Amino acid sequence: MERSAAVLTDEQSRALTEQGFVAVSSFVSGDELDAIRTMFDRLFKEKVGQDEGRQFDLAGGKREGSLKLPQILEPSDYAPELRDLDVIARASAITQAYFDSDATPVMGEHMIFKPAHVGNVTPWHQDQAYHDPAMDERSINFWIALDDTDVENGCMQYVPGSHGNDVLPHHPIGHDPSVHGLEVDEPEALTHTTVACPLQAGGCVMHLPKTLHYAGPNRTARQRRAYILIIQAPPVKRAVPVDNYWMRRDGG
Ligand SMILES: O=C(O)CCC(=O)C(=O)O
Incomplete structure (x- = not known):
């Protein structure tokens, strides 16, 4: 793909490198934003992916009726129009420029919903804790706000510089092995x-795979919808794989 002019400024790029995250305003335009919101609402309303385990409660809430942190994995499998959006080309161009790499496929996509009043906390974690323990990912997570977000309805929060850590020990949320979501040990x-x-x-706020992040509960009457794209440059093989025992749900 041809590189577009959509790259980070030097200052934004430096912030991403030094802090592990950077926020950018107006990343998605009016029409495109409307289109993503419409798809988001349809996919959650139609409960797509529930039978295949692609729509579930990230924090382990009940399947029917009371999802508190519903997530859809790979939503473009249910709404292929998402793949045609300019935002993917823009995110890819930024990732190519940041990692100086031509190969930047979409590594993953999700939609995460914090419904008004009940949206649950997304505990502190590093994304790399979910990933291949033999590799160090080189990717950017683009967290795109579909609604105005603040601390009260669950905006993203970060620990600056935390991407300088290696992968930290994690556990399933609530120490419940049936829950997909992870929390770092001893977050306090x-x-x-x-x-x-x-x-x-x-x-949009962008972060790196080892940056510790969190989003609080939604305590407001406003919904909080997010579309998340992860764009990957080729990962690097680690000299010593991470012992990610938290992903072995047999407890071994
Ligand atoms: O939207 C959220 O609540 C959490 C998102 C997140 O953890 C991520 O994008 O890596």
Whole structure:
């Protein structure tokens, strides 16, 4: 794909490298934002993916009726129009420029919903804790706000510089092995300094695979919808794989 002019400024790129995250306003335009919102609402309303385990409660809530942190994995399998959006080309161009790599496929996509009043917390974690323990990912997570987000309705929060850590020990949320979502062990010891990233709808916050992040519960009457794209440059093989025992749900 041809490189577009959509790259980070030097200052944004430096922030991503030094802090492990950077927020950008107006990442998605009006029409495109409307299109993503419409698809988001349809996919959750139609409960797509529930039978295949692609729509579920990230924090382990009940399957029917009371999902508190519903997530859809790979939503473009149910709404292929998503693949045609300019935002994917823009995110790919940024990832190519940032990692100086021509090969930047989409590594994953999700939609995460924090419904008004009940949206659950997304606990502190590193994305790399979910991934291949033999590899160090080189990817950017683009978290795109489909609604105005702030601390009260569950905007993203980060520990600046935490991507300088290796993969930290994690456990399934609530120590329940049936729950997909992960939480870092002893988060209180790791989160003395945090930065909240409120965004207007259409804004985006980008982070790296080892950056510790969190999003609080939704305590408001406003919904909080997010579309998340992960774009990957080729990963690097680790000298020593991570012992990610938290992903072996047999407890072994
Ligand atoms: O939207 C959320 O609540 C959490 C998102 C997240 O953890 C991520 O994008 O890596």
